[in-house]
Amino acid sequence: xxxxxxxxxxxxxxxxxxxxxxxxxxxxxxxxxxxxxxxxxxxxxxxxxxxxxxxxxxxxxxxxxxxxxxxxxxxxxxxxxxxxxxxxxxxxxxxxxxxxxxxxxxxxxxxxxxxxxxxxxxxxxxxxxxxxxxxxxxxxxxxxxxxxxxxxxxxxxxxxxxxxxxxxxxxxxxxxxxxxx
Amino acid sequence: xxxxxxxxxxxxxxxxxxxxxxxxxxxxxxxxxxxxxxxxxxxxxxxxxxxxxxxxxxxxxxxxxxxxxxxxxxxxxxxxxxxxxxxxxxxxxxxxxxxxxxxxxxxxxxxxxxxxxxxxxxxxxxxxxxxxxxxxxxxxxxxxxxxxxxxxxxxxxxxxxxxxxxxxxxxxxxxxxxxxxxxxxxxxxxxxxxxxxxxxxxxxxxxxxx
Numbered sequence: 001x002x003x004x005x006x007x008x009x010x011x012x013x014x015x016x017x018x019x020x021x022x023x024x025x026x027x028x029x030x031x032x033x034x035x036x037x038x039x040x041x042x043x044x045x046x047x048x049x050x051x052x053x054x055x056x057x058x059x060x061x062x063x064x065x066x067x068x069x070x071x072x073x074x075x076x077x078x079x080x081x082x083x084x085x086x087x088x089x090x091x092x093x094x095x096x097x098x099x100x101x102x103x104x105x106x107x108x109x110x111x112x113x114x115x116x117x118x119x120x121x122x123x124x125x126x127x128x129x130x131x132x133x134x135x136x137x138x139x140x141x142x143x144x145x146x147x148x149x150x151x152x153x154x155x156x157x158x159x160x161x162x163x164x165x166x167x168x169x170x171x172x173x174x175x176x177x178x179x180x181x
Numbered sequence: 182x183x184x185x186x187x188x189x190x191x192x193x194x195x196x197x198x199x200x201x202x203x204x205x206x207x208x209x210x211x212x213x214x215x216x217x218x219x220x221x222x223x224x225x226x227x228x229x230x231x232x233x234x235x236x237x238x239x240x241x242x243x244x245x246x247x248x249x250x251x252x253x254x255x256x257x258x259x260x261x262x263x264x265x266x267x268x269x270x271x272x273x274x275x276x277x278x279x280x281x282x283x284x285x286x287x288x289x290x291x292x293x294x295x296x297x298x299x300x301x302x303x304x305x306x307x308x309x310x311x312x313x314x315x316x317x318x319x320x321x322x323x324x325x326x327x328x329x330x331x332x333x334x335x336x337x338x339x340x341x342x343x344x345x346x347x348x349x350x351x352x353x354x355x356x357x358x359x360x361x362x363x364x365x366x367x368x369x370x371x372x373x374x375x376x377x378x379x380x381x382x383x384x385x386x387x388x389x390x391x
Contacts, residue, residue: 011258012258012260012261015256015257015258015261015265016261016264016265016268019253019265019268019269020268023268023269023271023272026272026276027272027275027276030275030276030279030280031279034279034280034282034283037283037284038279038282038283041282041283041286045286118362118366121362
């Protein structure tokens, strides 16, 4: 009786182990097959985002100034066309992460990478007609219209709009700092 | 799985194959009749694209798990059937996860955490326990197709309703402006699914009276 019980336990664990091993083998095969493509996708996504943030740049190089990491973009002739900063700021939902391209104290490109703003209201920050307002603006122009600046806030999403402005300002300041060094 | 489905698991067709195929579509629709797997349904049905993408992922996992569970039903002792189901289901879910990540990065960004969460989707383990563990491979496959179609139809309806009313678009094509934003938010999901369930109950009640 006791013997039977132990045999049963061994039998059950043996079957479960076989299944786990088969599953692990299958998964490692799928992982290997898809790995390169997944990495390519991530790389491509970053690259398109960088090209959006710095129009005209063809190659990128990671750099560091102070403690802030940034990406410097170069055109086909090897001249610098600007710097990209990835910054985040608390929005209405949670962190808003943006990629901001800066050149000569002005914003050249801006893109939202990650956000959890309210759909239909705050997620207007990803739309072109909001973000295009930032292009070619310098530090003192980056204020909401009601505060005397040149950025029209999204209706019903002042907090989200302000967070974007804060990120853009921060990027410009970082840009200035990195040039002084 | 509750007793209420045990006594009434067919849809009145004589042919067991057709029975297995059509049970999940209407009579045993996983969402509006059995009311299982509601979490991803509510969370993901904000647009038609998401709804269809999610349905296809669930359909793939459901077919795979039903077939393998049925294949291994003699190999699986009763005591460890649940762990076995979970291993089989999670294997398929991980495969789907990698495949979508590699081939449809845009969809992956939209569905995000809800793909790994298919593991705990009751539709899949429910069908494994209630059907695949007791029936032949082919019948289990048909059952999976039926349930997947049922899942797809309901998710498509909810997704279409929420996208049209909440964003004024259909498959990302603009239909009208000034939409009713609440439909995209969680309450919209509850309202839509409630209305669909209500309509179905109304229909069933009227049918009984006649």
